[in-house]
Structures are given as structure tokens and as C-alpha cells.
Amino acid sequence: MRLEENAGRYYLTGYYNERTFDYVVDYLLTFSNHAKLIEPQPLIDGYLKKLRTLLNQYAD
Numbered sequence: 001m002r003l004e005e006n007a008g009r010y011y012l013t014g015y016y017n018e019r020t021f022d023y024v025v026d027y028l029l030t031f032s033n034h035a036k037l038i039e040p041q042p043l044i045d046g047y048l049k050k051l052r053t054l055l056n057q058y059a060d
Helices: 018-029 041-057
Strands: 002-006 009-013
Touching: 018 041
Parallel strands: none
Antiparallel strands: 002 009
């Protein structure tokens, strides 16, 4: 993973594989609302699933 700048915007780019998927999702969660996932869709879906799981822990 690396941080790239393009026209004043910063992007975290790189690759992940199935073995590192959960680690990458957890890593992205550390950015809180300071990052916006734009692709790939499976990573966005995993991110949202993890957020729902965390929210459901405190829903009671």
C-alpha cells in the first residue's frame, strides 16, 4: 500500500489478497471518517459489513 497524491487529492493505492482482506478492512477502519472508499466493491462491502457488526454490538 502507498499514499499517492493526484491534483491535490490523496489516494491509498495498492493490492490485497484474500488472506489479507480482513487486515485491510481493519486498517481502513482506523481512518474513521477521514477516508472514503471508492473501489473495489468487495472491499467496500467488507468495510460496511464490519461497521454493521461493530454497530450491532452496541445497539442494545
